[in-house]
Amino acid sequence: MASLSPFIPVQPPRSADWMPAWRGFYGERLRNTVYGIAEPAFDVAIRTRRILGIKVHILMNPPAVERVLLTNKANYLRPRLAQRLLSPLVGNGLLSAEGEDWRTQRRIVAPTFAPAAVANMAETMVRCTIDNMAKWPKGNARIDIAAEATDATMAIIAHSLFAGDSRLVDPQAAYYIGQMLAAAGQARFMTLLGLQDWDPSATMRRARRSRDWLRKTLTEVVRDRGPDGGGDDFFGGLIRALGEQYAPEQAATLAADNAITFYVAGHETTANALAWTMYCLAAQPELQEEARDEAVAAMAYPAAERFERLTLLKQIFEETMRLYPPAPRFDREAEAPDELAGTPIAKGDLVSIWPWIIHRHRALWDDPDRFDHRRFAPEHRAGLHRFQYLPFGGGPRVCVGARFATMEALLIMAQWLSARRFALPAGFTPDPVGSVTLRPRGGMPLFVSPV
Numbered sequence: 001m002a003s004l005s006p007f008i009p010v011q012p013p014r015s016a017d018w019m020p021a022w023r024g025f026y027g028e029r030l031r032n033t034v035y036g037i038a039e040p041a042f043d044v045a046i047r048t049r050r051i052l053g054i055k056v057h058i059l060m061n062p063p064a065v066e067r068v069l070l071t072n073k074a075n076y077l078r079p080r081l082a083q084r085l086l087s088p089l090v091g092n093g094l095l096s097a098e099g100e101d102w103r104t105q106r107r108i109v110a111p112t113f114a115p116a117a118v119a120n121m122a123e124t125m126v127r128c129t130i131d132n133m134a135k136w137p138k139g140n141a142r143i144d145i146a147a148e149a150t151d152a153t154m155a156i157i158a159h160s161l162f163a164g165d166s167r168l169v170d171p172q173a174a175y176y177i178g179q180m181l182a183a184a185g186q187a188r189f190m191t192l193l194g195l196q197d198w199d200p201s202a203t204m205r206r207a208r209r210s211r212d213w214l215r216k217t218l219t220e221v222v223r224d225r226g227p228d229g230g231g232d233d234f235f236g237g238l239i240r241a242l243g244e245q246y247a248p249e250q251a252a253t254l255a256a257d258n259a260i261t262f263y264v265a266g267h268e269t270t271a272n273a274l275a276w277t278m279y280c281l282a283a284q285p286e287l288q289e290e291a292r293d294e295a296v297a298a299m300a301y302p303a304a305e306r307f308e309r310l311t312l313l314k315q316i317f318e319e320t321m322r323l324y325p326p327a328p329r330f331d332r333e334a335e336a337p338d339e340l341a342g343t344p345i346a347k348g349d350l351v352s353i354w355p356w357i358i359h360r361h362r363a364l365w366d367d368p369d370r371f372d373h374r375r376f377a378p379e380h381r382a383g384l385h386r387f388q389y390l391p392f393g394g395g396p397r398v399c400v401g402a403r404f405a406t407m408e409a410l411l412i413m414a415q416w417l418s419a420r421r422f423a424l425p426a427g428f429t430p431d432p433v434g435s436v437t438l439r440p441r442g443g444m445p446l447f448v449s450p451v
């Protein structure tokens, strides 16, 4: 066993006290949602603010989060404000649909992400990782692990859901997705006013160009497949199932909406989770050795069985997603009055759930900023409230790809660890920047050497 780890992973500076809301509209606070968060946020159950006339309740109390995501979920829908930015990209696909449209689409895709179906994709995940590593230098090198993670997860999503369509492994796509998500996470004045399409800033111009490229490319993928789906893969099945439920034109539009949804949601988040986990392993060489021993032993088994044997690596992955939740924040809008953590909620109020804050909250975790994977050992995990750890969200709209992402991340890291050692280059500290996802700004250049 590695000795008790005193590792405190990096986080952006906090402010000592609450800041006025307008400070979030410019500078680093606009670009980075996890920068300058007020210390008291990590102590209180709820904090209510008014931002340009909209009441926003930031919720840190797990039973109240449970009420929003599960027990009173019909009252809390994805906010119209977020839809304004995302719907030109993901349309009415699974991520943004509500009501019957959401239920129909979730029913269609659910079997693809059931445990047995995901296990069938394990070989593809490993094959894509081996191809990715084949491009790595053989000897000692500095490698941007965030870029490698994106490369591997992009290939995996393209091969396991879209029959390896070459348009989906275009390196340009990773750039476009990054630009889109960075802008979507910013609380910009023009967006709040509903004028995002006229926002002249360079950030929004790049975001619009990126959105247009993604929409055009994925619409072409759907058109080339035709109404019979053009194959027996996930996407072919999705096109056929939508064709049975909706009129042809609507079915084609929904197919494109979901293509973009699964393509973007299906690899960006996992790539970020991988980059942060490799940082935590690089910073703790003893723990990395233990994880390597486990990975090497697991290699003797077929890919689908390997996953169940990577128990230490899974705990490390989970602890990393506690400290660096790949989706650091998500929101809901109240449809009717309610009460949360003793605070009255009015129709139209926003409820903001921040895994970043909840996962580091002082009332919920001992020594919250310290890395300790043993929090996720079965005997300790059982003591957690199920809404105090929510990297994948919770309730019926929990991430449909959670098992896929976990298996993929563990198989990629097992492959990496069994062949290479990872270390932090002298003087390097990663820089977490939050938007829709939590990325390391400037990448994650690690020192990589053969084992």
Ligand code: HEM
Residues within 6 Å of the ligand: 094, 095, 096, 106, 261, 262, 265, 266, 267, 269, 270, 273, 325, 326, 327, 330, 331, 390, 391, 392, 393, 394, 396, 397, 398, 399, 400, 401, 402, 404, 405, 406
């Ligand atoms: C570590 C990786 C991932 C993380 C941390 C993550 C996180 C999340 C979170 C927090 C939500 C819920 C958002 C909300 O309630 O507003 C969500 C939803 C979703 N995720 Fe993931 N995700 C990951 C990987 C994936 C993968 C691999 C896929 C698909 C292959 C995927 C597809 C989706 C979809 C389609 C939804 C919307 C589900 C619905 O509304 O019914 N995600 N994800």
